[in-house]
Amino acid sequence: MTRSELIAELARLNPHLMQRDVEAIVATVFDEITAALARGDRVELRGFGAFSVKARAPRIGRNPRTGEPVEVGSKRMPFFKAGKELRERINRPGPARRAAVATAQG
């Protein structure tokens, strides 16, 4: 699913909304998460997951072409951890898994 497919699906579920508004809703959600992370905040969406920022220490890298050492500054990386509900939803037992669980549990 891409951003435009997500917009199309949301528009289909909400036929009373203008396309422009549906686009703005989707943009706002991801822009707000981005802005929060840029401030160094954490975004916690119970049942879905949490976005956070982790710091990476500076390190000495190497120019892969010349082998010359170069300093790579410290940087911050966005990180996402799926919430319990989403993890369970992704792993909702299909027949194969249910059989495996039954076998494992004896």
Added chain:
Amino acid sequence: MAGQTVTRAQLAEAVYEQVGLSRNESAQLLESVLDLVAGALASGESVKISSFGTFAVRQKGRRIGRNPKTGVEVPILPRKVLVFRPSQVLKARINGEPAPDGDEA
């Protein structure tokens, strides 16, 4: 820099301010967005949000684990895990850098 936690309430408020629908409907629409993303992932589909990132489901095989307390071997069943790959745009924003060219997720 750090510290605050943003939750559904703030995201719904932002939708309310940006789009001009009722607070109640803004909150419901936020929920719909999250639910559509979760539903696609649950069906095994990746979700690629341009200039934000890609959520993908990865299949992990069966392996033997060990109860760290008792040392008893237990099988860890095959399972699916969710991975998020931030886009270059998101990484740049978080590091206060100008957005890179292109808009790929």
